[in-house]
Amino acid sequence: MRLSSLQYAVRDAFRSLKRNKVMSMASMATVAISLLILGCAWLLVLNTQYLATTMESELEINAYLQLDVPRDKALAMKKQLESLTGVAQVTFVPKEEGLKLLEERFGKDTDLLKALGGNNPLPDMYRLKTKEAPQVPLVAEEVAKIQEIEKVRYGQGMVEKLLALTNWLRSVGVVVIIAVGLAAVFLIATTIRLTVFARRREIGIMKLVGATNWYIRWPFFLEGMFIGLTGALIAVGTLHFFYSELVKNIALTINFLPIMTDKAMLYEVYQYLFIIGTALGAMGSAISLHRFLKV
Amino acid sequence: MIQLFNVSKTYEGEVKVEALRDINLHIKRGEFVFLVGPSGAGKSTLTRLMIREELPSKGQILVDNRSLLRMKEREVPYFRRKIGFIFQDFRLLMERTVYENVAFAMEAIEAPSSVVRERVPAVLELVGLKDKLTAYPHQLSGGQQQRVCIARAIVNNPLLIIADEPTGNLDPDTSWEIMNLLLAINKRGTTIVTATHDKEMVDRIKRRVIALQNGRIVRDEERGGYQA
Numbered sequence: 001m002r003l004s005s006l007q008y009a010v011r012d013a014f015r016s017l018k019r020n021k022v023m024s025m026a027s028m029a030t031v032a033i034s035l036l037i038l039g040c041a042w043l044l045v046l047n048t049q050y051l052a053t054t055m056e057s058e059l060e061i062n063a064y065l066q067l068d069v070p071r072d073k074a075l076a077m078k079k080q081l082e083s084l085t086g087v088a089q090v091t092f093v094p095k096e097e098g099l100k101l102l103e104e105r106f107g108k109d110t111d112l113l114k115a116l117g118g119n120n121p122l123p124d125m126y127r128l129k130t131k132e133a134p135q136v137p138l139v140a141e142e143v144a145k146i147q148e149i150e151k152v153r154y155g156q157g158m159v160e161k162l163l164a165l166t167n168w169l170r171s172v173g174v175v176v177i178i179a180v181g182l183a184a185v186f187l188i189a190t191t192i193r194l195t196v197f198a199r200r201r202e203i204g205i206m207k208l209v210g211a212t213n214w215y216i217r218w219p220f221f222l223e224g225m226f227i228g229l230t231g232a233l234i235a236v237g238t239l240h241f242f243y244s245e246l247v248k249n250i251a252l253t254i255n256f257l258p259i260m261t262d263k264a265m266l267y268e269v270y271q272y273l274f275i276i277g278t279a280l281g282a283m284g285s286a287i288s289l290h291r292f293l294k295v
Numbered sequence: 296m297i298q299l300f301n302v303s304k305t306y307e308g309e310v311k312v313e314a315l316r317d318i319n320l321h322i323k324r325g326e327f328v329f330l331v332g333p334s335g336a337g338k339s340t341l342t343r344l345m346i347r348e349e350l351p352s353k354g355q356i357l358v359d360n361r362s363l364l365r366m367k368e369r370e371v372p373y374f375r376r377k378i379g380f381i382f383q384d385f386r387l388l389m390e391r392t393v394y395e396n397v398a399f400a401m402e403a404i405e406a407p408s409s410v411v412r413e414r415v416p417a418v419l420e421l422v423g424l425k426d427k428l429t430a431y432p433h434q435l436s437g438g439q440q441q442r443v444c445i446a447r448a449i450v451n452n453p454l455l456i457i458a459d460e461p462t463g464n465l466d467p468d469t470s471w472e473i474m475n476l477l478l479a480i481n482k483r484g485t486t487i488v489t490a491t492h493d494k495e496m497v498d499r500i501k502r503r504v505i506a507l508q509n510g511r512i513v514r515d516e517e518r519g520g521y522q523a
Contacts, residue, residue, distance in 0.1 A: 002405050002407065004402075004405070004406075004407050004408040004411075005402070005405040007408065008402045201386070201388065202388055202399075204386075205386055205388070205399070205400075205403075206399075206403045207372075207375075208346075208375060208380050209375065209376070209380070209400040209403050209404065209447075209451065210372045210373060210374070210375035210376035210378075210403065210404050210451075211372060211403035211404065212369075212372045212373075212405075213369075213372070215403060215405060
């Protein structure tokens with residue numbers, strides 16, 4: 001394609017946009033809304049995943065020993081526990097330390113040992129970390145089989161629930177996005193169809209004087225892509241503004257809630273929104289051109 | 296320039312219409328040809344076949360030594376660039392100026408803008424509209440609009456001009472001006488095929504006349520008149 005032809009196509013595309021101002025803006029708004037929903041869902045999924053990983057990394061197994069296991073035997077078990085597959089770290093927590101931790105939780109001034117009549121009722125304990133979160137239940141099961149272990153505890157179900165939530169969010173998101181995306185494509189297709197009708201005389205003459213099909217199609221594609229791109233711009237702008245505000249507010253008020261602030265990841269989301277917006281526009285144009293422009 | 300061999304065109308439908316029957320025709324380069332005949336005789340069908348807007352049901356058509364039947368769909372635009380069109384209803388773009396209407400035809404075949412800027416005013420001067428460049432079609436008379444249409448037809452230097460009733464909507468004096476313009480273009484070597492009902496014009500100009508009736512050629516005369 002010649003440079004001047006591109007110039008003509010751009011000029012004609014903008015001429016059409018101006019002529020169908022209301023429709024063009026409605027299409028841009030639809031694209032913006034669908035991309036905004038997509039962006040929100042995406043950020044939500046990213047954040048849930050982030051939350052899951054944060055929680056997972058803090059997840060550990062507490063294995064309580066039988067009360068009558070002698071200390072030397074208890075210490076010797078460390079090797080056995082470390083040899084289990086998937087175990088990353090094993091820490092021994094003797095009952096004295098367990099009591100201290102308990103006292104800390106109740107308050108500095110309490111003397112639990114005294115209250116209990118000088119008798120520590122706590123068992124010795126091993127604290128295990130796994131290499132990966134999904135291994136937690138498996139490792140816990142293995143540990144429970146050991147004779148000297150009385151009881152095994154970990155955040156049963158928490159990880160599973162969180163991961164399930166992520167998956168659920170993702171599938172709901174996909175459905176919503178497809179629905180809204182289709183609406184956007186449909187509206188763009190309608191806009192382009194109006195343009196095609198408005199320009200059908202022009203197109204007829206173009207064909208007669210020997211314009212190639214692609215020369216005729218280009219302005220319509222550009223128009224659709226421009227609508228998509230503008231919609232994406234609005235969506236990304238809005239999303240960025242509100243997400244930044246959200247991050248700021250969460251940092252101020254509920255700072256223990258982990259929130260994704262990775263710039264690179266955010267920009268990747270924005271970048272995809274731009275690509276998807278433009279693609280939606282091109283798709284809408286293609287549908288209209290295919291159906292209404294027999295070239 | 297144009298050769299038709301045993302060309303027939305039948306429109307299938309509820310009622311079968313035989314628009315053209317067994318046409319054999321040879322139009323040489325540089326000729327000026329009138330197509331005459333009553334409405335429905337097949338004049339328009341014939342011109343539509345020549346520019347490959349339609350394909351014949353039977354027979355072979357060669358334009359500029361190329362078979363229109365064997366031409367691929369994507370080659371059609373390039374073929375059309377060799378042909379200029381003039382219509383009874385002008386088919387100008389009403390929301391564009393005279394200049395833009397003519398430039399449009401050059402842009403459509405992807406001419407560089409520098410060439411467009413140079414050639415469009417020159418062609419409009421040739422048809423006598425050099426002071427109407429920025430006017431809109433509705434500000435012009437019928438004859439002037441037809442001149443714009445002619446400028447658009449010749450701006451890409453076609454080998455052949457097909458005119459469908461070019462003077463159909465014009466008064467006699469204006470018709471005569473338009474016809475003179477076409478004759479002048481013909482003198483520069485462009486083949487011109489004109490479908491017309493304008494009896495006086497045909498009789499006066501005395502060029503080749505091909506008369507159609509019921510889809511057949513009933514007369515083909517050099518220097519003919521509207522009627523035999």
